[in-house]
Amino acid sequence: MDHLYRNNSKHRELFKVDTRNLIQQGSTELSQIQKVGKCRWKQISRCSAQPKIDSSSYFDMALLTGATSGIGWELAHQLSAQKIPLIVTGRDQKKLFQLEKKLGCFSFRADLSLEEGRKKVMEVILEKRPTLMINNAGMALYGNFLSHSLSEQMKLIHVNADAIIELSYIAGKTLKSHGKKGVILNISSIAGEFPCPGMATYSAAKALVTNFSKSLDYELRSDGIRVLVTILGQVKTNFAKRASKNKSFRRQEPAISAKLAAELIFRQIRKRKGVRIIPHYYSVLLPIALSMPSQWICKKIFRSINNRIG
Ligand SMILES: NC(=O)c1ccc[n+]([C@@H]2O[C@H](COP(=O)([O-])OP(=O)(O)OC[C@H]3O[C@@H](n4cnc5c(N)ncnc54)[C@H](OP(=O)(O)O)[C@@H]3O)[C@@H](O)[C@H]2O)c1
Numbered sequence: 001m002d003h004l005y006r007n008n009s010k011h012r013e014l015f016k017v018d019t020r021n022l023i024q025q026g027s028t029e030l031s032q033i034q035k036v037g038k039c040r041w042k043q044i045s046r047c048s049a050q051p052k053i054d055s056s057s058y059f060d061m062a063l064l065t066g067a068t069s070g071i072g073w074e075l076a077h078q079l080s081a082q083k084i085p086l087i088v089t090g091r092d093q094k095k096l097f098q099l100e101k102k103l104g105c106f107s108f109r110a111d112l113s114l115e116e117g118r119k120k121v122m123e124v125i126l127e128k129r130p131t132l133m134i135n136n137a138g139m140a141l142y143g144n145f146l147s148h149s150l151s152e153q154m155k156l157i158h159v160n161a162d163a164i165i166e167l168s169y170i171a172g173k174t175l176k177s178h179g180k181k182g183v184i185l186n187i188s189s190i191a192g193e194f195p196c197p198g199m200a201t202y203s204a205a206k207a208l209v210t211n212f213s214k215s216l217d218y219e220l221r222s223d224g225i226r227v228l229v230t231i232l233g234q235v236k237t238n239f240a241k242r243a244s245k246n247k248s249f250r251r252q253e254p255a256i257s258a259k260l261a262a263e264l265i266f267r268q269i270r271k272r273k274g275v276r277i278i279p280h281y282y283s284v285l286l287p288i289a290l291s292m293p294s295q296w297i298c299k300k301i302f303r304s305i306n307n308r309i310g
Contacts (some may be wrong), residue, residue, distance in 0.1 A: 046250065059132040059182070063087045063125060063171075065163070066137030068095035070237025071187070071284055074262035075134060076103060084264075087128060090137065091122060112163040113155040114139050119165075121169045131170040132181035132269070135164045135209075138187060140202040140243035142309045153201045160205035168216060173178050181224035183269055186213045190233045190282050194289060194297050198305030199243070210275075217274050233282040235261045244309040253304075 062079050066072035068090030076099055079086050086105035090096055096107040108124065111117035125133065138160050141148050168184050175182040191199060192206030213229035222225055234240075234255035256279050268276040277283040287299060 004125070011115045013124075022115065028120045043157075058082075059084050059130070061085045061087065061128055061130040062132035062134060063089070063121075063128065063130040064132065065089050065110075065121065065189075066132045067099060067107070068092040071232075071235060071261050071265070072134075072136045073099075074258045075136060075265060076105065078262050078266045079132075080105060084132065085129065087124060113158045118158070118163050118166050121167055122246045125167065125170045125174055127198065129174050129178060129180065130171065131175065131180055133167065133182070133184045135167055135186045136186070138164065138239075140187075140199050140239065142240075142243045142245075142305050143145050143200055144198070145200045156201050157205055161208050165210050165212065168212070168227065172220055172227070174217070175225050176220070176223050183228060184213075184216075185230065185265070185269055187265075188213070188229050188231050189268060190231055190277070190286065193231070193286060194301070195294060197302040197304070202243075214275065226274070228268060228273065229275055230265050230268060231275065231277045231282070232261065232280055233277070235278075240308060247309045 055129065062084045064072060064076055064079065064086065067076045067088035069092070072088075072090070073095075076086060076088050077204050080103040088096065088099050088105055088107045089110045090107075091109060091111050093109055096109060099105055100107050108120065110120045112121070139156055141152060141156055145153070165187050168186065170217045171182070174180075186209050188209040189202070189206040191203040192208070192210045194203075196203035210229050210231060213227050217227040217229075234253045235258055236255045237258050261278055264276070277286065
């Protein structure tokens with residue numbers, strides 16, 4: 001932002017010098033002075049009209065999980081375009097290298113389903129003290145609860161729930177102990193708003209993410225730390241294909257692009273909006289769905305998930 005002030009003051013100085021010169025040269029003609037004045041003020045106002053860097057979108061450092069694919073990939077590009085120093089993480093080393101090369105960010109590999117992976121991210125938070133922490137990494141499992149192994153279900157809980165709590169804790173604690181303001185944004189899902197047979201564990205984990213974020217936002221707001229939550233509907237990424245374990249996946253509901261989702265999430269961060277449902281039409285559908293009997297919702301969702309996995 002400095003250069004704007006610098007340019008402005010440069011023009012203001014030139015305006016003063018021009019006017020002073022004219023007066024010193026004995027030219028007291030008001031019209032001539034006004035002419036020079038108008039020209040210089042035009043330069044000043046043109047300069048002021050330049051888009052200023054929005055201070056609400058400026059962060060010393062951002063840490064983003066799940067940056068190797070889908071929404072996280074697009075978010076990494078958004079943050080980098082805003083010139084926010086960025087640290088990204090995920091498991092896919094090739095994609096992490098690609099991001100480093102393309103965006104000039106710092107990356108490291110961490111598997112959030114493992115304790116050592118989550119510890120690694122916590123250590124980076126303690127060391128780098130990001131003022132923006134985005135917990136985006138996530139995974140689902142489509143199909144009946146008992147059709148997957150218990151270890152797979154627990155892995156899902158580690159990535160979608162444990163990691164969110166642990167990383168939010170360390171990020172919040174680090175910001176607070178250094179007297180810094182910051183934002184923690186957790187990515188949740190519309191699936192956390194009602195029972196979802198066919199993805200019971202995922203739905204439970206996302207319900208945790210949403211309520212945890214809303215509560216934490218209330219607790220930390222007075223310290224200048226905001227905890228935002230994005231409640232996502234269908235987004236075109238590899239997410240559903242992975243959740244169906246690459247079975248013949250058929251998308252049923254309309255979905256928005258990952259790029260658009262990332263843009264809307266970034267807007268949420270800029271506006272510090274506590275809760276944001278994306279795409280917006282889900283905020284209209286949600287109260288209608290919630291007014292229906294639970295058994296009706298279960299039936300609809302169960303059918304939809306089964307249709308997705310073919
Ligand atoms: N797409 C949707 O329709 C939708 C709807 C509602 C909510 N969401 C939520 O949006 C977020 C982003 O999902 P997406 O749609 O972008 O899906 P995606 O394309 O499958 O990306 C998921 C990201 O999470 C990372 N991840 C998964 N398991 C991980 C693990 N064990 N350790 C570390 N990182 C892991 C992946 O990293 P690697 O590839 O490197 O493993 C990847 O970068 C998730 O939290 C998801 O629950 C998505």
